[in-house]
Amino acid sequence: MSTTKNGRTNVREPIKYADALKEATEQLLVSDPRVLVLGLGVPQGTGGVGSLAQIYPNRVLDMPTSEAALTGLAVGASIGGLRPIVFHDRVEFSLLASDQMFTQAAKWRYMFGGNGGSAPVTLRIVVGRQWGNGPQHSQAFYGMFGGVMGLRVVIPSSPYTAKGLLIAAVRADDPVVMLEPRWLYGVKEQVPEELYEVSLNKARIIKKGSDITVVSYGDALFAARQALELIGDTTRVELIDLVSLNPIDHKTISASLKKTRRLLTVDTTSSAFSVGSEVIAKAVQGGVEFMVTPQSLACPDVPCPTSSALSEFWYPTKVNVANAILNILNKPKIDTKLTFEELHMAPTVTL
């Protein structure tokens, strides 16, 4: 259920994360003639907006398999007054355009002292897990993207944030990278029908609590949500969705930590240089008097394997998250056996 500005209540069926992104794209195309979408295979369905090509054949464009050139074209088009949305189906391919993202778009405003305008391009980049994708098709590079000054980097963890963040990203006068965990495309949620924005630089408190702060984002946040269901209401967890990796909303985190003085971070990338490490480092430097040493839960420092027999041990599960929380709170562990589907297949639940 959602409430519109005039107080009317809309009841809509929950929609999938992927469909929320499509809805945002369509509404952006309708509302702003400067918006266009481009990427390999986009009119044929890659990126989930293919059907829009029939309505907007000159604005939903196929591209050659030339990641650097097509990204550069979009960066230039944004400098020239358009609002392009670039779609990269896998983050590994987007890295062929890393110069365009990290060195060109990200620095354009700064390197001309503002006199060269900016490069307000939006990059939708698919990251992370999917069954059987292995070492070269399931990376995320969150830390690397987050470390690029001049880029805004957001990660939608739900259909609601996916739609609102895409709209905010396209409207922002800065280059925005939206890292979309493929794992979440089938997750459903009720989403307002109208155009709305979700702040590009603020963390969101998903659930209020006073015993422990859990900081996460993307598909790791999804695991954390499920962990809370396992634990139940007796444990008062404050769950924070970072939403943005650049900037990280340390203010919201520290306000929470003042209350809880306990911290767990959850990542779905390797522990080394993880976002969790950054959050913990800044919290410690910020002088929080922790009751228990802050803990981070992340993937092992090895590449992600393909076989389910191995990948089972790569990603933190909802049980791992639940037990990490319970451990910090000095409560007994839970022992739940997860099914193959729960471990390896992308979720289709409704939030």
Add this chain to the structure above:
Amino acid sequence: MAYLKKDMIDFHKAYSHMLRLRVAQEELVKHYLNKKVFSMVHFYIGQEAVATGVCDALKVDDQVMGTHRSHGHYLAKGGSFRMLAAELFGRVTGSAHGKGGSMHQVDRSVNFTGSSPLLGSAVPIATGVAFAQKYLGKPGVVAVFYGDGASEEGVVYETYNLAALRKVPILFVLENNQWSINSPIKNRRSQGYNLEKIATGLGVKYEHADGNDYEDVYTKTVKLVGSIRKGGGPAVLECLVYRHMAHSTPLMEEKHRTGDVLEERLKKDPLKKLKIKIVMSGVLEKKLAKEEENLRQKICTDIAWALEQPYPSKEELYTNVYN
């Protein structure tokens, strides 16, 4: 024919344009050697006929972009020399508030849209600017300058195809000075390398011009841009030029440039060549000398102004990162 009649070129004016680039850089070299320039610098001395020949053939609405060696392109499109000098001295009134330096030239008031020094990177960006121009139904083409080193990067070949696919109104101006930093072209290209075949094979028109010859560059630009304006799609204009100095310092002689002797190449200097032409047509050498003196005076006044400018305040460190 899209060719302009030869008698329509004002060679005296063209010479003045080229001389402005030469004198401005000669004076900046002095300050570089005096350690007043706090910026990595790539001087454009020797290649002036290309920047002026191309820019003189463009209209005000047309946009220009470049790479690391773009003082000349910026000035030829009408960029303010004062602001360039202030930028090189790291001052707040510089074209990029001192945040960019020599490699980040911009003056959007004259449609010099920006230079970005990662070589081939600027090529797809300029193509995107031209794509936006066409998409928005605005008049004007974009010319992007880059070198022979840049043109060996994959993104440039990718962009040729993409620009042709989308019929983007862009002119790729390849200034071939035959050096990529200190690597000669013979070390870098296969025997069969043929840019004309590559470009045309990707659907892009190709012309070759003598980069030491203003008239050749100008007339070929007029021809190519005429076709681009009519929707004929992108074109490459490759200009053979000579970089008088080292890659990024005002050194005139480098040991590794064997078979590339400065003295020999100076005979083909584009300014010298044009000067002979206008003197033959009746302009007095004395008049030209006086003009050069006045120009140098003005450049020196601008440099003196730039040296008086304040440095950016510490707050500038944190501005213009995001909106």
